[in-house]
Amino acid sequence: MRWIAGGTYTGEALDFARQAFGSSQLDRKVAIVLTDGRSDTRRDAKPLSSLCSVPNIRVVGIGIGDIFRWASYATMLEEITCLGTASPGLYLKITDDVQLLEDSFFNNVTGYICQDKKCPDYTCPANFQEATDIVFMLDGSSSVGQANFYRAREFVENMAARLLSQDRGGLLRLSVMQYSDGQQQRVEVPFTARVEDVLTGLAATLCMDGATDLPAALAFLTSTLQREGRSAVPRKVVVFTDGRSVASAWAAIPRAAAALAENTQLLAVTVGEGFDEAGVCQLVMGQANGFDYHVVDSRVHRVALYSDLARRVVMQSLARKLSKAL
Known part of the structure; x- marks a missing residue:
């Protein structure tokens, strides 16, 4: 995976994800969106709420401070994660991508995703098959x-x-x-x-x-x-x-x-x-x-x-x- 380093068309990206979910036959769906909460809404015609129309989906928004250390935009994160709808998601704000490695952060995200069923084992067991x-x-x-x-x-x-x-x-x-x-x-x-x-x-x-x-x-x-x-x-x-x-x-x-x-x-x-x-x-x-x-x-x-x-x-x-x- 390479860094695209282009403009921020978050709505377009979320609509692309919505279309990808269209062929899914699974009852439960999860989307995790990592973003600084900014988007070029003047040129990007797709709404930030694009994923909210996907049935049985949980949207987790992770707002990360940008390279200038500016905080992520809460209002856009709220729209991305469907807050105010019948199926609200969750958004979390962090100041640095290093915080993605913290156990407490990981537990918060997986706990929300698996809140109504037993979570899979995320302990990454090391299974040796030979001496x-x-x-x-x-x-x-x-x-x-x-x-x-x-x-x-x-x-x-x-x-x-x-x-x-x-x-x-x-x-x-x-x-x-x-x-x-x-x-x-x-x-x-x-x-x-x-x-x-x-x-x-x-x-x-x-x-x-x-x-x-x-x-x-x-x-x-x-x-x-x-x-x-x-x-x-x-x-x-x-x-x-x-x-x-x-x-x-x-x-x-x-x-x-x-x-x-x-x-x-x-x-x-x-x-x-x-x-x-x-x-x-x-x-x-x-x-x-x-x-x-x-x-x-x-x-x-x-x-x-x-x-x-x-x-x-x-x-x-x-x-x-x-x-x-x-």
Whole structure:
């Protein structure tokens, strides 16, 4: 999906949606409209209430502040969501699109949609179909900072609890490693299927607070997996990284990543905008250039802030990526 970047013909868009609903045979219909509440009503002849004529529909309007931080227009949102009709909808106003990720917001929307029947399960379960060894590699570099390191550590604790507690078939093992400069790599939690082992090991894990040597970390990972990993079992490795490494080692990233066994897949977690895109691509692709960005996108987990790692939706999304077959 690409940004159209044109004028705002909201009525035209809603009428297009109305026509799409025309062929639906279902008893219940839901439309969720994300908008800043503005529309070029002088040139757009279609009414903002276009969806209100669709039988058995619930319209949810989400008013988001625009790029100038102006609040969404309530009057247009009311018209879009059929307020004042026999089947009024719901509109919610938020100031920033980041709020779309908040659990309370998500619960408000799904609670309204499913108010007269049991909601489907939106917990995004990670269903592993085969035995898998999972490794989390924490970046203990000084550039991360101790506060952010401990946020990442807490995220791994939560992920471990989620993955292992839901593993009814005993398919998963999980390990945690930490890396920093060329001489500092360590297994913080050996492979285990017990949540308690992970929590105990991470509680004693302190930030190394050194430089960053990603190729050395990957070499350590390779040797550890050769000793401790199950040979015939897929391996998923989640690396916290900004794609950077000391200058003397940077060019070795793709070679070190490519040296991992074929049944090993690297995923990267990046935080903020200050990461080295080429370095991250080399890490997850195991090659110096010619990246397939569809593959890169499926293997890179981006969050805006370290505090976002505490959001349930971030954990759900990564768990789903981990559960997909190689």
